Amino acid sequence: MDDFSDRIIDWQRRHGRHTLPWQNTHDPYRIWLSEIMLQQTQVATVIPYYERFLQRFPTIVDLARAPEEDVMALWAGLGYYSRARNLHACARRVDTEWNGRFPPDAAAIAELPGIGRSTAAAIAAFAYGERSPILDGNVKRVFARYFGIEGDPTKRPVEMRMWALAETHLPPPGPDAADAMRSYTQGLMDLGATLCTRGNPDCGVCPVRAGCVALREARQHELPTPRERKAVPERRTGMLVIEKAGEILLQRRPSPGIWGGLWSLPEFPGDDAAAACLTLGVTAAAAARLPTFSHGFTHFKLHIEPWHVQAGALALRDDGVPQIWLPAGELEGAALPAPVKKLLQGLFRRGELL
Numbered sequence: 001m002d003d004f005s006d007r008i009i010d011w012q013r014r015h016g017r018h019t020l021p022w023q024n025t026h027d028p029y030r031i032w033l034s035e036i037m038l039q040q041t042q043v044a045t046v047i048p049y050y051e052r053f054l055q056r057f058p059t060i061v062d063l064a065r066a067p068e069e070d071v072m073a074l075w076a077g078l079g080y081y082s083r084a085r086n087l088h089a090c091a092r093r094v095d096t097e098w099n100g101r102f103p104p105d106a107a108a109i110a111e112l113p114g115i116g117r118s119t120a121a122a123i124a125a126f127a128y129g130e131r132s133p134i135l136d137g138n139v140k141r142v143f144a145r146y147f148g149i150e151g152d153p154t155k156r157p158v159e160m161r162m163w164a165l166a167e168t169h170l171p172p173p174g175p176d177a178a179d180a181m182r183s184y185t186q187g188l189m190d191l192g193a194t195l196c197t198r199g200n201p202d203c204g205v206c207p208v209r210a211g212c213v214a215l216r217e218a219r220q221h222e223l224p225t226p227r228e229r230k231a232v233p234e235r236r237t238g239m240l241v242i243e244k245a246g247e248i249l250l251q252r253r254p255s256p257g258i259w260g261g262l263w264s265l266p267e268f269p270g271d272d273a274a275a276a277c278l279t280l281g282v283t284a285a286a287a288a289r290l291p292t293f294s295h296g297f298t299h300f301k302l303h304i305e306p307w308h309v310q311a312g313a314l315a316l317r318d319d320g321v322p323q324i325w326l327p328a329g330e331l332e333g334a335a336l337p338a339p340v341k342k343l344l345q346g347l348f349r350r351g352e353l354l
């Protein structure tokens with residue numbers, strides 16, 4: 001028996017999480033949806049999105065056949081929008097190539113859009129009890145500490161070493177392997193999320209403390225080896241909050257790309273908001289600069305310089321970019337990037353719009 005997996009399984013069954021909305025099901029659709037939403041996002045943030053998604057799209061076929069607009073609207077606010085586009089593309093592939101049923105093993109699941117090796121393994125473990133290892137960010141942290149692995153876990157050689165350990169320490173095959181795999185996979189996730197946390201690991205109650213190299217050598221705060229920090233590039237953009245008769249002008253962002261498929265404010269590169277309006281076919285009756293704010297993306301930081309424009313004459317140009325006038329009352333449910341929605345909500349709340 002593998003002491004590591006045994007301890008994780010036993011701990012998960014007694015102390016792990018059992019009541020999350022995506023647990024206690026073997027439905028790969030529900031499991032997949034939760035796994036994608038949970039990437040880079042906290043459980044508490046995901047739960048309401050997950051429930052709204054399932055209400056609107058009870059099956060993967062419902063999701064596959066929905067307009068992209070509806071999918072993006074439900075995703076708006078969760079961030080990392082390529083996940084939503086891949087989610088939709090994946091549902092369509094399952095609908096057309098797999099007759100609406102999820103592929104039957106991790107290798108085939110990993111061929112679908114937006115699903116990496118670890119996510120495919122998690123889906124196959126929870127749905128089918130397949131013996132396939134996971135290695136997400138939390139598990140890498142646990143492994144780096146428990147096995148005392150030096151080096152940046154995002155680098156290929158370190159990652160390959162971890163994958164090899166992940167394979168070696170799976171629960172053994174046998175009649176109980178499917179149940180064991182479910183508990184073990186969930187246990188690794190729970191351990192990383194609740195005990196072996198980044199800042200303050202709770203080693204005193206950890207089920208694998210007896211064999212943990214980091215604990216033995218008091219190196220929990222050195223492992224995993226931090227990633228080399230590179231300076232984050234910065235960009236700036238002007239945004240136009242063009243207001244006309246109680247409505248705001250929005251344009252659809254090109255997809256793929258940052259905020260692709262979402263509705264957002266027209267952008268312009270310089271400082272001349274009135275001239276930028278004219279290129280859209282809007283004559284500004286008044287333009288006022290609003291406070292600059294910043295939004296962090298994975299690879300750069302965006303400084304947004306918004307302008308509030310009262311539209312005078314309108315002769316909107318059709319340059320192929322879809323645009324709409326959004327009434328204030330529809331702001332809440334609209335598929336807008338989170339910082340843009342926050343900007344508009346703040347302006348409405350303070351009575352600076354309409």
Ligand code: SF4
Nearest residue numbers: 145196203206209212
């Ligand atoms: S003993 Fe501490 S550092 Fe080691 S795996 Fe457990 S929580 Fe993490």
